[in-house]
Amino acid sequence: xxxxxTDEQRDLGRTVRDxxxxxxxxxxxxxxxxxxxxxGHPAELWKxxxxxxxxxxxxxxxxDGLGLGLLDLAVIARAWGASTIPGPWxxxxxxxxxxxxxxxxxxxxxxxxxxxxxxxxxxxxxxxxGGDWTAAGxxxxxxxxxxxxxxxxxxxxxxxxxxxxxxxxGRLWLVEAAAPGVTVVRTGGLDRTTRLATVTFADSPATxxxxxxxxxxxxxxxxxxxDLVGIARSALTRTVAYDKxxxxxxxxxxxxxAIKHALADLHVAVSMAEHGALYAAxxxxxxxxxxxxxxxxAKSKASDVAxxxxxxxxxxxxxxGYTWEHDAHFAFKRAKREEYAYGDGAWHKExxxxxxxx
Amino acid sequence: xxxxxxxxxxxxxxxxxxxxxxxxxxxxSRPGFWSSLDREEAFALRRDWEARKAxxxxxxxxxxxxxxxxxxxxxxxxxxxEETVRASVPYTVNPLGLTFLAPSVMVFGTEEQKKTxxxxxxxxxxxxxxxFSEPGAGSDLAALSTRAEDQGDxxxxxxQKVWTTNAMHGDWxxxxxxxxxxxxxxxxxxxxxxxxxxxxxxxxxxKQMSGESEFGEVFFTDxxxxxxxxxxPVDKGWEVAMVLLSFERGSSAMGQYTGFRRxxxxxxxxxxxxxxxxxxxxxxxxxxxxxxxxxxxxxxLKLHSLHILTAVEQGRExxxxxxxxxxxxxxxxxxxxxxFLDVAELSGQETTGEDFAGLDPLQHSALWSRSETIWGGSSxxxxxxxxxxxxxxxx
Numbered sequence: 247x248x249x250x251x252t253d254e255q256r257d258l259g260r261t262v263r264d265x266x267x268x269x270x271x272x273x274x275x276x277x278x279x280x281x282x283x284x285x286g287h288p289a290e291l292w293k294x295x296x297x298x299x300x301x302x303x304x305x306x307x308x309x310d311g312l313g314l315g316l317l318d319l320a321v322i323a324r325a326w327g328a329s330t331i332p333g334p335w336x337x338x339x340x341x342x343x344x345x346x347x348x349x350x351x352x353x354x355x356x357x358x359x360x361x362x363x364x365x366x367x368x369x370x371x372x373x374x375x376g377g378d379w380t381a382a383g384x385x386x387x388x389x390x391x392x393x394x395x396x397x398x399x400x401x402x403x404x405x406x407x408x409x410x411x412x413x414x415x416g417r418l419w420l421v422e423a424a425a426p427g428v429t430v431v432r433t434g435g436l437d438r439t440t441r442l443a444t445v446t447f448a449d450s451p452a453t454x455x456x457x458x459x460x461x462x463x464x465x466x467x468x469x470x471x472x473d474l475v476g477i478a479r480s481a482l483t484r485t486v487a488y489d490k491x492x493x494x495x496x497x498x499x500x501x502x503x504a505i506k507h508a509l510a511d512l513h514v515a516v517s518m519a520e521h522g523a524l525y526a527a528x529x530x531x532x533x534x535x536x537x538x539x540x541x542x543x544a545k546s547k548a549s550d551v552a553x554x555x556x557x558x559x560x561x562x563x564x565x566x567g568y569t570w571e572h573d574a575h576f577a578f579k580r581a582k583r584e585e586y587a588y589g590d591g592a593w594h595k596e597x598x599x600x601x602x603x604x
Numbered sequence: 605x606x607x608x609x610x611x612x613x614x615x616x617x618x619x620x621x622x623x624x625x626x627x628x629x630x631x632x633s634r635p636g637f638w639s640s641l642d643r644e645e646a647f648a649l650r651r652d653w654e655a656r657k658a659x660x661x662x663x664x665x666x667x668x669x670x671x672x673x674x675x676x677x678x679x680x681x682x683x684x685x686e687e688t689v690r691a692s693v694p695y696t697v698n699p700l701g702l703t704f705l706a707p708s709v710m711v712f713g714t715e716e717q718k719k720t721x722x723x724x725x726x727x728x729x730x731x732x733x734x735x736f737s738e739p740g741a742g743s744d745l746a747a748l749s750t751r752a753e754d755q756g757d758x759x760x761x762x763x764q765k766v767w768t769t770n771a772m773h774g775d776w777x778x779x780x781x782x783x784x785x786x787x788x789x790x791x792x793x794x795x796x797x798x799x800x801x802x803x804x805x806x807x808x809x810x811k812q813m814s815g816e817s818e819f820g821e822v823f824f825t826d827x828x829x830x831x832x833x834x835x836x837p838v839d840k841g842w843e844v845a846m847v848l849l850s851f852e853r854g855s856s857a858m859g860q861y862t863g864f865r866r867x868x869x870x871x872x873x874x875x876x877x878x879x880x881x882x883x884x885x886x887x888x889x890x891x892x893x894x895x896x897x898x899x900x901x902x903x904x905l906k907l908h909s910l911h912i913l914t915a916v917e918q919g920r921e922x923x924x925x926x927x928x929x930x931x932x933x934x935x936x937x938x939x940x941x942x943x944f945l946d947v948a949e950l951s952g953q954e955t956t957g958e959d960f961a962g963l964d965p966l967q968h969s970a971l972w973s974r975s976e977t978i979w980g981g982s983s984x985x986x987x988x989x990x991x992x993x994x995x996x997x998x999x
Contacts, residue, residue, distance in 0.1 A: 247613075247679050247917060248606045249910035291643050317605060324653045501757075501998040506991035513990055521907035522900075528605045543903045546896070595896025602872045603886050603894050 253526070259414050262325040262402055265294060270331065272573055278332040279438045279576060284443040287367070287405045295362025295560040298301060305342060309358035316465060320472040320527040327476025327552075327584075330576040332439040334367045334402035338354050341368025343465045344410040348418045356391065357408075357420075370446050370466065371397035371409040371421075372459070379588070381459050384412035385447075392427075392449040393419055403430045403443035410455070410462070411447070418462060425450045437579040454484030463531050467541050467588045471523040471548035473588055476550070477581045478516045478555040480529050481574075485509065485559045492564070505562055518545040548592035552581035607910065613679045617687060623660060624691040630812065631847045633692050639962045647773060650694045657693075663726050664706070671710060671722045676947070678916040682909065685726070685859030700769060701732030703855070705778050708848040712836040721797075733800065735765040735779030735822060736845070738977075742767075743985050745780070745840065746789045751822060752781040759783070759796060759829040761804075764821060766980065769821025771807040774800045779936040784839050793841035795848075797833045803826075814971040815960025838840060852980070853926035856909035860933045864940055865902050867969060871940070874966075875947045885947055894943045901936040906931055924993040927986040935983065936974040941970030 260357040278286050295301050303319050305311020312318075317457035319339060326335065342361035345353055360366040365398050373379040374397040386395035397411060408422045421428060427448035435442045486509060489500030499505055556578040560567035566571070567574045587592070609617070631637055633866050638646055666681040667673020674680075702725060724730040741748040750763025761781060768774070777798050784792030800807065804827035809817035830973060836844035870897055875886040885891055886966060908929060915922055944966045945952045952970075956962045963971075977983040991997045 247609055247909065247913055249907065249914045250605065340828035404663075460956075490997060498998045500991075503988070505696065506997050507987040509985065509995060509997065510987035510990035511931075512932050513995055517928060518901075518904035518908060518932060520902050523910055524605070525907050528607075534607075539899075539903065543900050546900050547904060568904070592893060595900065596889075597892050598896035599898045602868070602899055603876060603892075 249521075249525070251317070252322065255271055255318060258318060259321045259325055261298070261329070262300065262322050265298065266325065266329050267330065269294065270329070272329075275330055275332065275439065275576065276573070282434070282438060282551070284439065285401060285405050285449040287334060288332065290565070291331070293334050293414045294363055295333075297360075298336065299362075300365050301338060301342070303339070304346060305358045306346070306354075309354060311358065311571075315527070315531040316468060317524065317527040317531055319469055320523065322471035323469045324476035324479075324523070327473035327580070328480040330439045330477065330580050331575070334369065335404060335507055336371040336473065337401045337406070338367050340370050340462065340466050340469070341410045343461045344370075344418050344455060344458075345420070347461045347465075348458040349420075350456075351416035351435070353453065353455065354419070366407040367402060367405050368408055368410065369400055369402050369405070369413075370462070371400045372412040373398050375444065381412065381413055381416040384414045384459070386411050386413050386414070386452075388417075388419070388452070389449070391451065391454075393421060393452045394427075394449055397445045398466065399431075399440060399442050400445045401440050403445050404432055404441060408444060411452070412459050416458055416459045417457045419436040421447060421452045425452075431528070432465050433589045435583070437576075437583040439576060439580050440560040440583070450515040463588060464537075464541050467524070467545040467594075468530055470587050471519075471526060471544040474548035474581060474584050475516065475519045475523045476551040477577050477584075478512075478519060480589050481555040481559040481577050481581075482509065482512050482551075484518055484574075485555075485562050486558075489538045499562070507590050508558060509562070511543075512551070512558055515551045516555060519544075519551040521562075522547045531548075534571055542594040542597045542601075543591055545596070546565065546591045549585040549594070550591040551587075553585050558582045607707045609679055609683065613683060616676065616680045617683045620662060620684060620687050621691070623662060624687065624693065627657070627660070628693065629689055631776070632646075632694075636962070638694070640964075641955065643961075646694075647697060651697045651728050651731070653694070653696070656697060658726045658728070664702075664722075667706065668710070670725050671706075671718060678913055682856045682913050685856065688840050689862040696724060696985050697770065697773070698728055698731055700732075700734040700778075704734065704848045704851055706734050708835060708844065708853040710776075711847060712844055714832075717797075722800075725768045727748045731770055731771055731773050733768050733770055733774035733777040733822070735768060735777045735798070736762060737767045739766055743982055746793070748780055748782060748793070750779070750781045751785070752794065752803045752829065754783070754827075755833060758831060759799065759833075761796065761827040761829055765825050766810070766819075766821045768807070768820050768822050769818055771822055772809050772817065774807065774822075776800055777805075777822060778835065779866050780845055783841070787839065790842045792839055792910070793845075794838050795835040795841040795844045796829055797835055798829050799833075802827055802829075804828070807915070813974070814968055822852065850926075853922045853924075855926075856913050857929050857933045858909045858913075860937070861902060861909060862878045864933070864937050867940060867944070867966060868898050868902060870966060871898075871944045871947055874944070878947060878949075878951075880949075891943075891947060894939075894946065898936070898940050898943055901932070901939070905936055917984075924989050927981070927989040927994075928982065931983060931986050931990070934973070937969075938973040938977055941966075941973040944970050984998045 302311040303314050307313040345357050374385050375396045376384045385397035386393040427450040429446040434442045522544040526540040529540040559574045664673030665676045665684045669675040732902050743853045752759040752761045775871045783794040804825045806823045878885040880888045
């Protein structure tokens, strides 16, 4: 019985956090945030991701990857969330997972070494305009090997080299950004730690990867859940630190029970969400019989707790928490976007109810 | 990460399961069996059966063998908790003695105390009560005022304890008393071991909202307690109590998880069979959300237990995580009780037996869960502990 990260996984987390603390701190995050017109894709950070192997984690060794698992990716995702790190790391990793899970050996040989080396940016374009992202509402229709349709809220589409999209039958396709008929129109976004766009495919040539949309979504839910628990833990830690120092009525505000009890409840909830997000990664990786349930538990709790912890940060910092100058809103907005990405708490609870009532 | 138990632990599980299957009377799992019994009769049945279980070696799972324990691993204790709930083994009649007193005696007891108290506990020859709370000392335990005066060859005890589990069945009570009224309030307390059959000890039942009288009040009027009947040093009772309470730390909540998870399945089944707004209740989106939420919190309780178990096996100090465990299971169970009542609607408000005797187990659980966020440190006290001891917020 060992329900914890290995020493190697802890070291990986430490390496990522140390790098971010040294080289991509709050100032760099803010620079991306303030530059609304920019591509939100800092070159130095991307280079580090490639050099450090953070894009190669689950890429098999034969394709120049590290051959590790979802749990190792989860460690990075958590550090990413904790510091609200921008850039197309997650969509690229997920695109790589789609190719690894569903692609042919030829497709893997063509794409995965480039993913591992940071030579390509990938993104997931499965969300139909209007919001539905489940298989039945998948973005595209297929006709003779070409795809047509519109995908909304596609992350980092403007810098992507290829998109993973889906048809309503659950099949996954790869479309290169340079292919005929592909149009990318950037949109704004509340959360500027990412960049969003609408991507239109018009009879665009596509290659079929396979029929494993559910597996891709499983990985997406788990990694998003881990990013969310990273956000939540960091928000709580910062709130606690502030409320130990900030004095009102002649005493630290953190000494008031109204605040203490709220933060204690959050600590319990965040700790539970951390367990859930870790277990889901392990369960998917090792094919546990309760993997599907574990993913829904993880994303449900992570979505709810990140919303609550970032909202609490704004509330318990007082006025300063609502200012543009303070970073609290980075975390709040990222948590909000990720709450709805790949199913919010209510969506996943409905899925769990289906399991219970089956 | 590796969530499998090792071969030895799995062997333990299969032996235990085999023994339970062979030794639990079949009728015990018949719905309504326990509620059909007279309460005294039920208690006696539990007491005897538990003693036989101990004789067969299925007690004191992780206690050292020198004290009659099984010398098992923390994982085996978690497996035991899980399997006994799965097999519908009735809850122990000696919970406070087993959880708190026995391990404390191993730390603080004299050789004589170790040799008598522990085996008597294991075989239910003695039912132990805990005498901590008083009318004026609940969450603020150090405000206790039961007095023990040094009379040379004995202590003379006067005062009152309350919320005493098993008060009416208790044989002995480990009791916090004030031995030095002039010392600062934490410094003048001792832990006396008092024979509840002694002259001047009177137990009275307290009827709970569930209709039972598991709790009671214990009155001490000029009770003479031998000087040797003390656990730990004089005036060091607070320290003894803190160590004693720490034994709940590191205990996993696998037993609670297993029981609550089964209740959730029962609630889900009930939802399928009832109507709401002219449709099956199981189709009601609000109830479905609550069912999903309950499953989330229970599965997280299980993972939290595995986390605790891992920490214990790695020899890590657990500190105050027990407060988190308590908050998670007690609050999740209370929400589950509320969910059952929502699904059952008015039918859940109806009883069949006389004086609450025939309560549906889910009805009983929904009522009982209201006590779970109070006893053993209320949720509010637990939140203070988490805020101050874990997060380091100022007092």
